Amino acid sequence: MERLRRTFAAHPAPASDAGDEAHALVAAASECAAACTACADACLSEDDPAPLRSCIRSDLDCADLCAVTARLISRPGTQDPATLRTQLDACATACRACAAECEQHAERMEHCRACAEACRACAEACDRMKAAIVG
Amino acid sequence: MERLRRTFAAHPAPASDAGDEAHALVAAASECAAACTACADACLSEDDPAPLRSCIRSDLDCADLCAVTARLISRPGTQDPATLRTQLDACATACRACAAECEQHAERMEHCRACAEACRACAEACDRMKAAIVG
Amino acid sequence: MERLRRTFAAHPAPASDAGDEAHALVAAASECAAACTACADACLSEDDPAPLRSCIRSDLDCADLCAVTARLISRPGTQDPATLRTQLDACATACRACAAECEQHAERMEHCRACAEACRACAEACDRMKAAIVG
Amino acid sequence: MERLRRTFAAHPAPASDAGDEAHALVAAASECAAACTACADACLSEDDPAPLRSCIRSDLDCADLCAVTARLISRPGTQDPATLRTQLDACATACRACAAECEQHAERMEHCRACAEACRACAEACDRMKAAIVG
Numbered sequence: 001m002e003r004l005r006r007t008f009a010a011h012p013a014p015a016s017d018a019g020d021e022a023h024a025l026v027a028a029a030s031e032c033a034a035a036c037t038a039c040a041d042a043c044l045s046e047d048d049p050a051p052l053r054s055c056i057r058s059d060l061d062c063a064d065l066c067a068v069t070a071r072l073i074s075r076p077g078t079q080d081p082a083t084l085r086t087q088l089d090a091c092a093t094a095c096r097a098c099a100a101e102c103e104q105h106a107e108r109m110e111h112c113r114a115c116a117e118a119c120r121a122c123a124e125a126c127d128r129m130k131a132a133i134v135g
Numbered sequence: 136m137e138r139l140r141r142t143f144a145a146h147p148a149p150a151s152d153a154g155d156e157a158h159a160l161v162a163a164a165s166e167c168a169a170a171c172t173a174c175a176d177a178c179l180s181e182d183d184p185a186p187l188r189s190c191i192r193s194d195l196d197c198a199d200l201c202a203v204t205a206r207l208i209s210r211p212g213t214q215d216p217a218t219l220r221t222q223l224d225a226c227a228t229a230c231r232a233c234a235a236e237c238e239q240h241a242e243r244m245e246h247c248r249a250c251a252e253a254c255r256a257c258a259e260a261c262d263r264m265k266a267a268i269v270g
Numbered sequence: 271m272e273r274l275r276r277t278f279a280a281h282p283a284p285a286s287d288a289g290d291e292a293h294a295l296v297a298a299a300s301e302c303a304a305a306c307t308a309c310a311d312a313c314l315s316e317d318d319p320a321p322l323r324s325c326i327r328s329d330l331d332c333a334d335l336c337a338v339t340a341r342l343i344s345r346p347g348t349q350d351p352a353t354l355r356t357q358l359d360a361c362a363t364a365c366r367a368c369a370a371e372c373e374q375h376a377e378r379m380e381h382c383r384a385c386a387e388a389c390r391a392c393a394e395a396c397d398r399m400k401a402a403i404v405g
Numbered sequence: 406m407e408r409l410r411r412t413f414a415a416h417p418a419p420a421s422d423a424g425d426e427a428h429a430l431v432a433a434a435s436e437c438a439a440a441c442t443a444c445a446d447a448c449l450s451e452d453d454p455a456p457l458r459s460c461i462r463s464d465l466d467c468a469d470l471c472a473v474t475a476r477l478i479s480r481p482g483t484q485d486p487a488t489l490r491t492q493l494d495a496c497a498t499a500c501r502a503c504a505a506e507c508e509q510h511a512e513r514m515e516h517c518r519a520c521a522e523a524c525r526a527c528a529e530a531c532d533r534m535k536a537a538i539v540g
Contacts, residue, residue, distance in 0.1 A: 001166045003253040007173040010245035013180040030165035030205070031136045037209035038142040044326060045148040045212045049319050056314060057483050060330075063209075065492065067202060068473040070165070074172035074198075077180045078462050083499045087470065090491035097485045110145035118138040179461060184454050191449060192348050195465075200357065203338040213327050218364045222335065225356035232350045271436045273523040277443040280515035283450040300435035300475070301406045307479035308412040315418040315482045333479075337472060340435070344442035344468075347450045380415035388408040 001027050004074075014076035018132035022073050025125040029070040029091070032122035036063035036098060039115035046109070055101045055112065062098035065091045066122055073129065081133055088126045088133075095123035136162050139209075149211040153267035157208050160260040164205040164226070167257035171198035171233060174250035181244070190236045190247065197233035200226045201257055208264065216268055223261045223268075230258035271297050274344075284346035288402035292343050295395040299340040299361070302392035306333035306368060309385035316379070325371045325382065332368035335361045336392055343399065351403055358396045358403075365393035406432050409479075419481040423537035427478050430530040434475040434496070437527035441468035441503060444520035451514070460506045460517065467503035470496045471527055478534065486538055493531045500528035 004026060008019050040059035043052040069091040072084065099119035106113035139161060143154050175194035178187040204226040207219065234254035241248035274296060278289050310329035313322040339361040342354065369389035376383035409431060413424050445464035448457040474496040477489065504524035511518035 001169065003249045003256075004166050004169045004173065006249035007170045007177065007246045007253075010249065011173065011177040011180065026169045030169065031139050034136065034139045034161045034165065034205060034209040035142045037206060038139065038146065038211060041210040041212045041327070042142065042146040044319075044323055045146060047320075049314075049323070050317075053314055053319070053482075054484070057311070057480065058485065060480065061477055061483055061485065061488060063206075064473050064476050065488070067206070068469050070169060071172060071198075071202070071469050072466055074169040075176040075462065075465065076173060077176045077458075078466055079459070080463065080466065080499070080502045083466060083470070083495060083502055086491065086495035086498050090488060090495050093491050094485070094488040097488055111142045114138045114141035114145065118142075121138075176462070179454075179458055182455075184449075184458070185452075188347075188449055188454070189349070192345065192446070193350065195345065196342060196348055196350065196353060199338050199341050200353070203334050206334050207331060210327065210330065212323075213331055214324070215328065215331065215364070215367045218331060218335070218360060218367055221356065221360035221363050225353060225360050228356050229350070229353045232353055271439065273519045273526075274436050274439045274443065276519035277440045277447065277516045277523075280519065281443065281447040281450060296439045300439065301409050304406070304409045304431045304435065304475060304479040305412045307476060308409065308416065308481060311480040311482045312412065312416040315416060333476075337476070340439060341442060341468075341472070344439040345446040346443060347446045381412045384408045384411035384415065388412075391408075 008076055011076045015079045016133055018129060021129045021132040022076065025073050025129045026070045028122040028125035029066040032095060032118040033063045033066035033070065035115045035118040036066065039102065039111045042111040055105060058098040058101040059115065062094045062119060065094040069126065084133060085130055088130045092123040092126040095119040143211055146211045150214045151268055153264060156264045156267040157211065160208050160264045161205045163257040163260035164201040167230065167253040168198045168201035168205065170250045170253040171201065174237065174246045177246040190240060193233040193236040194250065197229045197254060200229040204261065219268060220265055223265045227258040227261040230254040230261065278346055281346045285349045286403055288399060291399045291402040292346065295343050295399045296340045298392040298395035299336040302365065302388040303333045303336035303340065305385045305388040306336065309372065309381045312381040325375060328368040328371040329385065332364045332389060335364040339396065354403060355400055358400045362393040362396040365389040365396065413481055416481045420484045421538055423534060424481070426534045426537040427481065430478050430534045431475045433527040433530035434471040437500065437523040438468045438471035438475065440520045440523040441471065444507065444516045447516040460510060463503040463506040464520065467499045467524060470499040474531065489538060490535055493535045497528040497531040500524040
């Protein structure tokens with residue numbers, strides 16, 4: 001996301017110096033949102049989707065929270081740290097719940113395996129962003 | 136977006152064989168959504184945001200349409216081509232309007248220059264996806 | 271949505287005088303987005319979700335397009351009519367596709383019946399908004 | 406939102422019996438998302454938007470979190486309470502921050518007054534939903 005990096009770098013008044021963490025989180029959250037959406041759609045296409053209900057639901061919730069987290073983090077000048085930290089917690093919680101769900105099917109379904117990896121990566125990017133805001 | 140690519144590749148029943156175009160569009164639209172959000176925030180932080188009103192508004196609309204386009208394209212099994220094509224048109228239209236707006240300020244503001252590039256890239260990815268669905 | 275109506279009425283520079291149509295569309299699209307999301311979740315909870323795959327997918331696409339339409343229409347000052355009209359078309363198309371899908375199950379499942387009604391109402395509100403912009 | 410109420414009532418397996426609180430929250434969050442979006446657009450249209458930067462930013466963040474909260478709460482079968490509770494906290498925090506910001510301008514701008522009321526109402530609906538999940 002080279003153009004996003006340049007957009008961030010040109011911001012006249014960022015609220016923190018967490019530009020690198022922000023860029024990494026937007027990339028991770030955007031990929032996780034898409035992977036979860038695709039994984040839900042793939043689970044739904046399996047011969048019997050009934051046993052995958054919890055997985056599909058985790059995917060849908062996680063996709064929504066990752067998308068909104070990418071949105072918030074894309075505003076470098078935004079300044080309410082309490083909102084930001086709680087949202088990062090919510091996103092990381094959803095990512096870990098979805099990863100745990102998808103990992104149960106990872107042996108059998110590659111879309112769950114790849115999705116779980118995207119979720120773990122996004123949860124870690126949330127944690128790093130949170131540390132960068134606080135520290 | 137290597138994990139997204141693997142998720143797409145493992146889908147049991149994609150509606151088309153446009154996996155490469157879909158992957159490229161999700162990447163372009165995700166970056167454009169973030170770049171437009173960041174550009175709006177940067178414009179708002181400039182000393183006098185009043186002359187940048189139209190730019191901020193184009194950024195916000197474009198960010199919303201790119202985000203929803205990334206979402207739709209992330210469902211490989213979805214099958215209503217009329218909805219998809221019209222949405223790709225709406226997204227490409229918003230991207231081109233936003234690029235034209237940002238290009239007016241590109242000399243002076245690097246965030247507008249980078250954002251305009253992201254918009255042009257996303258509009259082209261929409262066009263390629265549309266051709267891949269139809270053809 | 272009385273508070274939204276007051277917010278719209280106090281806007282210093284609306285791009286059109288379609289305030290009533292805009293308010294009605296935001297209300298219809300917000301309800302449709304939620305009803306489609308709930309209908310997808312309800313379909314997924316049925317004993318055998320496999321025959322409801324197309325319905326779930328239509329619901330998810332329609333929910334996304336209604337949510338983004340509500341967002342765009344909530345900006346009274348936004349001024350690119352080409353983007354707006356194409357987006358209204360995309361939303362109405364998704365609503366009608368989803369209504370047609372849900373109506374196939376409406377006899378048997380009340381969540382599909384109520385969702386189809388919300389889709390038809392939103393499609394009509396899109397049409398009225400489009401006429402108000404053009405005319 | 407009568408059709409949403411019927412959709413909720415017909416869900417075959419809700420995760421809790423908080424249907425009334427869920428319906429009220431979706432209505433409040435949908436209105437708040439739209440009112441915040443409209444208020445940001447109205448602030449941007451004022452003669453001098455520079456002093457309204459913080460208000461616009463609070464509006465944009467709050468609109469995003471309200472929209473995603475409406476989305477999550479629209480899935481009655483979803484079951485990860487930790488994610489849900491944290492997201493309700495994030496939304497209520499954003500709503501209160503935005504209300505406090507808008508209230509500073511409420512005397513002078515009716516769009517800020519109406520928006521602040523929508524934010525307070527949504528924050529309370531989040532609190533009631535959280536109590537209904539826990540209790």
